[in-house]
Amino acid sequence: MQPIFPEYIQFLKSHNCDVDWFHENTFWLDNNIVKAFRRGGQVVLLYRVSVDDNLHLTLTKHKQNKNFDDFETWQETIQRNRNRLCQIEQESINLLQQYGLHTDRRIINTNSTGKDSMVVTHLAKKAGLNFETFFNVTTLDVAESNQMAKRNGYQHIFPDPQYGGFYQYVHNSGMIPNRFTRFCCQYFKERPTIDYFNADDKLLFMFGIRNGESNQRSNYEDIIKNPLWGNRDWIGVLPIRKWSELDIWLYILAEDIEVNPKYKYGYTRVGCGIACPYYTKYTWVLDKFWYPYLYNRWRDILRNDFVSNNKWLIMNCTIKEYVTKAWTGGVFRTEPTDEVIQEYAEHSGLDIEVAKKYFNRYCSNGCINKRSQPLKIKDKNTLAMNMKMFGRDIEKFKCKKCLMKEFGWTQEQWNKQVNEFKNQGCRLF
Numbered sequence: 191m192q193p194i195f196p197e198y199i200q201f202l203k204s205h206n207c208d209v210d211w212f213h214e215n216t217f218w219l220d221n222n223i224v225k226a227f228r229r230g231g232q233v234v235l236l237y238r239v240s241v242d243d244n245l246h247l248t249l250t251k252h253k254q255n256k257n258f259d260d261f262e263t264w265q266e267t268i269q270r271n272r273n274r275l276c277q278i279e280q281e282s283i284n285l286l287q288q289y290g291l292h293t294d295r296r297i298i299n300t301n302s303t304g305k306d307s308m309v310v311t312h313l314a315k316k317a318g319l320n321f322e323t324f325f326n327v328t329t330l331d332v333a334e335s336n337q338m339a340k341r342n343g344y345q346h347i348f349p350d351p352q353y354g355g356f357y358q359y360v361h362n363s364g365m366i367p368n369r370f371t372r373f374c375c376q377y378f379k380e381r382p383t384i385d386y387f388n389a390d391d392k393l394l395f396m397f398g399i400r401n402g403e404s405n406q407r408s409n410y411e412d413i414i415k416n417p418l419w420g421n422r423d424w425i426g427v428l429p430i431r432k433w434s435e436l437d438i439w440l441y442i443l444a445e446d447i448e449v450n451p452k453y454k455y456g457y458t459r460v461g462c463g464i465a466c467p468y469y470t471k472y473t474w475v476l477d478k479f480w481y482p483y484l485y486n487r488w489r490d491i492l493r494n495d496f497v498s499n500n501k502w503l504i505m506n507c508t509i510k511e512y513v514t515k516a517w518t519g520g521v522f523r524t525e526p527t528d529e530v531i532q533e534y535a536e537h538s539g540l541d542i543e544v545a546k547k548y549f550n551r552y553c554s555n556g557c558i559n560k561r562s563q564p565l566k567i568k569d570k571n572t573l574a575m576n577m578k579m580f581g582r583d584i585e586k587f588k589c590k591k592c593l594m595k596e597f598g599w600t601q602e603q604w605n606k607q608v609n610e611f612k613n614q615g616c617r618l619f
């Protein structure tokens with residue numbers, strides 16, 4: 191649950207939503223439902239924000255919306271929760287002082303400019319701790335976050351130069367991060383932070399992790415040790431682990447803590463813009479509006495990756511499906527639709543009947559993959575070679591290894607043969 195700022199209303203308005211109901215410092219957004227507190231504290235559901243697969247956004251009145259008009263302002267909600275806020279603030283400060291006031295450890299505050307980090311930084315100041323704040327330059331953050339870190343004088347941690355930035359890495363490696371195989375968190379976030387500090391130093395990290403964020407985090411205690419730290423003498427303290435998201439926002443508003451503009455735009459997270467596969471269409475529609483250049487640049491990268499790697503054959507989806515949603519996950523569907531085959535045929539200059547033959551082929555010699563499943567032939571050249579050598583009518587395909595063995599070709603001879611057929615103008619390749 192996060193506050194709705196005028197910027198988000200501007201976004202809704204530009205999508206033709208009726209926002210006459212809006213007034214400042216009152217409303218909340220929770221899982222795409224507009225909510226408010228009535229005087230006395232009852233939460234009511236007012237509107238629902240929906241986004242379809244074409245990123246068309248609509249705002250509809252919630253069926254529980256009974257045209258209430260006795261809403262609490264944020265300040266009134268803060269007043270009603272004042273005792274709780276005082277109590278959790280004091281508990282957090284006590285914890286920070288317990289571990290950080292008389293310690294021989296160097297105290298490291300990692301701050302992403304997100305809401306939780308900003309609260310931890312604020313609490314650490316109030317606790318009187320002597321700490322240093324670091325901002326991890328993921329190369330995927332939007333300008334607002336980078337500027338906020340700079341403005342506050344945070345020190346910067348950069349990724350390993352061997353990877354370059356995120357976009358450079360994608361370009362050089364040809365890898366698109368998805369939910370099953372992603373490299374970005376590790377290469378651009380976790381590893382650079384660990385490598386930055388001297389392994390022999392005794393460190394105390396402060397993290398803005400909260401138990402309520404996920405199942406995995408629900409069991410965390412006050413002190414954690416990251417398994418990736420190995421035998422370094424580092425510990426992490428979690429001063430706000432018991433805070434709810436509402437606690438965080440009420441405290442930010444009560445203490446006038448700086449808010450990253452991305453939240454005002456309607457984002458629930460500020461980290462790693464645009465290309466994180468964990469975002470959904472609710473974020474993409476925001477990206478398209480607030481960061482059209484970055485939004486389009488990433489879609490161009492996805493489109494080029496799809497076409498140049500013939501991903502029709504891997505994902506069984508169209509270019510549009512890949513660019514709009516399928517890129518975040520694994521194989522999109524098990525069998526290609528007619529539309530997918532049609533698009534692949536057009537792009538490859540093949541007849542439909544021939545194009546069909548490229549999809550879902552397995553090595554007929556019974557080869558298996560690493561997971562002991564039948565080996566799917568995804569490489570267009572291998573599929574083409576089967577048809578070139580055995581005729582376009584064949585039904586049984588063989589994998590590249592089996593073909594090379596059968597013809598007695600080395601990798602070099604294979605490449606030569608493929609290029610020869612391509613140069614002859616064979617459309618199969």
Ligand SMILES: [Zn+2]
Binds near residue numbers: 554557589590
């Ligand atoms: Zn085989």
